[in-house]
Amino acid sequence: MSGMVGGLHAQQHGQTYYESNPATREARWVKWGILAVALTFFALFLLLPLLAVFTEALRKGYTAYWEAIAQPDTLSAITLTLIATLIAIPLNVAFGVTAAWSISKFDFRGKQLLKTLIDLPFSVSPVVAGLMYVLVFGVNGWFGKWLTAHDMTVIFAVPGIVLATVFVTFPFVARELIPLMEAQGNEAEEAAVSLGASGWQTFWLVTLPNIKWGLLYGVILCNARAMGEFGAVSVVSGHLRGQTVTLPLQVEILYNEYQFSAAFAVASLLALLALATLAIKLYVERRTT
Amino acid sequence: MAYTRTAHSATSGVIPGFGLSLGYTLVYMSLLVLIPMSAIFIKASAQSLPEFWATITAPPVVASYRVSFLTSLLAAAINVVFGSLLAWSLVRYNFWGKRLVDALIDLPFALPTAVAGITLSALYAQNGWIGSLLAPYGVKVAFTPLGILVALTFIGLPFVVRTIQPILQDLSPEFEEAAATLGARRWQTFRHVILPALLPAILTGFALAFARAVGEYGSVIFIAGNVPMVSEITPLLIITRLDQFDIAGATAIAAVMLVVSFILLFLINGLQHWTARRSSYLSGEDGV
Numbered sequence: 253m254s255g256m257v258g259g260l261h262a263q264q265h266g267q268t269y270y271e272s273n274p275a276t277r278e279a280r281w282v283k284w285g286i287l288a289v290a291l292t293f294f295a296l297f298l299l300l301p302l303l304a305v306f307t308e309a310l311r312k313g314y315t316a317y318w319e320a321i322a323q324p325d326t327l328s329a330i331t332l333t334l335i336a337t338l339i340a341i342p343l344n345v346a347f348g349v350t351a352a353w354s355i356s357k358f359d360f361r362g363k364q365l366l367k368t369l370i371d372l373p374f375s376v377s378p379v380v381a382g383l384m385y386v387l388v389f390g391v392n393g394w395f396g397k398w399l400t401a402h403d404m405t406v407i408f409a410v411p412g413i414v415l416a417t418v419f420v421t422f423p424f425v426a427r428e429l430i431p432l433m434e435a436q437g438n439e440a441e442e443a444a445v446s447l448g449a450s451g452w453q454t455f456w457l458v459t460l461p462n463i464k465w466g467l468l469y470g471v472i473l474c475n476a477r478a479m480g481e482f483g484a485v486s487v488v489s490g491h492l493r494g495q496t497v498t499l500p501l502q503v504e505i506l507y508n509e510y511q512f513s514a515a516f517a518v519a520s521l522l523a524l525l526a527l528a529t530l531a532i533k534l535y536v537e538r539r540t541t
Numbered sequence: 542m543a544y545t546r547t548a549h550s551a552t553s554g555v556i557p558g559f560g561l562s563l564g565y566t567l568v569y570m571s572l573l574v575l576i577p578m579s580a581i582f583i584k585a586s587a588q589s590l591p592e593f594w595a596t597i598t599a600p601p602v603v604a605s606y607r608v609s610f611l612t613s614l615l616a617a618a619i620n621v622v623f624g625s626l627l628a629w630s631l632v633r634y635n636f637w638g639k640r641l642v643d644a645l646i647d648l649p650f651a652l653p654t655a656v657a658g659i660t661l662s663a664l665y666a667q668n669g670w671i672g673s674l675l676a677p678y679g680v681k682v683a684f685t686p687l688g689i690l691v692a693l694t695f696i697g698l699p700f701v702v703r704t705i706q707p708i709l710q711d712l713s714p715e716f717e718e719a720a721a722t723l724g725a726r727r728w729q730t731f732r733h734v735i736l737p738a739l740l741p742a743i744l745t746g747f748a749l750a751f752a753r754a755v756g757e758y759g760s761v762i763f764i765a766g767n768v769p770m771v772s773e774i775t776p777l778l779i780i781t782r783l784d785q786f787d788i789a790g791a792t793a794i795a796a797v798m799l800v801v802s803f804i805l806l807f808l809i810n811g812l813q814h815w816t817a818r819r820s821s822y823l824s825g826e827d828g829v
Contacts, residue, residue: 275721354562377756480653482759526651
């Protein structure tokens with residue numbers, strides 16, 4: 253997306269439009285000064301940490317790296333992370349699509365408030381999010397007695413982890429789809445309906461093809477956050493090894509046990525996931541602009 | 542039903558599914574977000590007022606507000622400076638590796654916070670790549686409040702860059718051309734034309750970075766050292782209260798944090814409206 257302006261007006265010598273236009277050009281030393289400061293900051297704060305994850309992970313060699321990843325606790329953490337993610341994504345896709353449908357296709361009172369409320373989980377501290385579910389489902393919580401009586405546990409068990417994951421990833425899909433569907437307007441759907449299509453047919457055959465890239469974008473962001481969530485999951489997990497430990501929590505456990513290389517080995521898996529997320533994101537952005 | 546009918550009349554009224562989609566949206570949101578969130582306030586209000594007040598104004602808690610607030614403020618300010626320069630570089634200049642830089646700006650969004658936390662503390666520890674360069678000057682970053690600042694700067698950077706970048710891209714060069722024609726020097730054009738145009742976006746980016754930083758937990762706890770009264774952030778205190786089975790205490794502090802979140806959310810909403818209005822005015826009709 254960036255460089256669109258520069259791309260459209262690309263001049264010789266790889267200059268942007270701004271650089272070739274005397275009215276929007278800075279003195280050479282100003283330009284190099286800005287670039288030097290900006291890129292130094294970039295290298296220090298983004299590039300270096302990225303390199304450090306992999307360097308630290310491989311510090312004790314490939315054998316130790318694989319051992320750290322192949323140990324049963326790590327494997328069960330991978331499984332749990334996948335379970336929580338695979339539940340969170342479809343739930344939040346269904347929510348995102350229905351919320352975007354109601355907000356973009358219809359006018360109603362309180363729409364702006366609804367949009368604000370959808371963003372709410374982004375502004376709540378993950379720790380507070382975890383605590384909410386403890387208050388509702390914990391032993392002394394609203395449903396604690398009932399859950400105990402029925403021999404069920406939510407907090408310090410897998411359901412709590414799933415709930416916390418669903419909460420922190422709640423807005424991602426809706427947030428991508430609402431502006432997209434608002435911008436697309438209603439003409440295509442109105443045409444389909446007046447030609448005799450049912451509501452579902454209209455959605456599957458008309459709306460969905462138009463929003464598929466936005467939907468994918470939302471799913472990618474949702475996926476990254478679901479797999480990487482730490483604070484909220486940490487509160488409801490109880491850190492029971494092999495049972496309620498997700499990948500980020502496994503990183504914490506190994507790190508606190510001074511198994512630094514193992515911690516970074518597991519962390520490098522999550523860093524690879526982050527890089528894959530950025531790559532897919534870039535691909536989707538290319539397809540849509 | 543009457544509600545449904547008004548809703549339909551706003552459009553041409555043929556698209557179905559209003560009741561179903563809005564109903565599902567509201568039920569799902571209430572079950573997952575609104576009801577659990579209300580649990581914080583309901584549990585907090587079950588305490589007597591003096592008890593609640595004593596919890597949220599206890600010296601370690603007040604110290605944590607100070608740490609969280611100041612480091613978040615400073616981190617957001619640092620990000621405004623360097624994030625603006627990065628956004629400016631990405632929009633205005635071509636340089637080698639620009640696409641890579643642009644893509645990696647989002648790294649803090651995609652990288653799990655725990656990974657960021659252990660990595661930054663490894664980098665800034667006394668024997669780390671950066672820490673060992675600073676150690677001879679007596680500067681300690683990891684396990685001090687400076688470490689918190691580093692972590693919060695890391696996680697906040699994309700908010701600032703990604704808020705300013707699109708506004709800068711849409712800013713029509715005609716304004717700068719007009720300024721130049723009228724004899725303005727480049728610095729004057731920047732000061733009186735570009736900066737006012739970017740101001741709403743800069744403030745929005747600042748607020749977003751600040752809001753994220755205040756609630757941040759994962760990346761901070763590994764590098765903070767978590768010394769009581771010195772480098773404990775407020776979210777950590779909620780965790781310590783919970784670990785001591787002091788649920789009332791945890792809830793009281795969480796209620797304070799939620800109120801701050803609400804205030805920030807509405808502030809950011811207002812700022813975003815301002816940014817959108819200002820931008821549509823300044824981008825000109827045909828863009829660039």
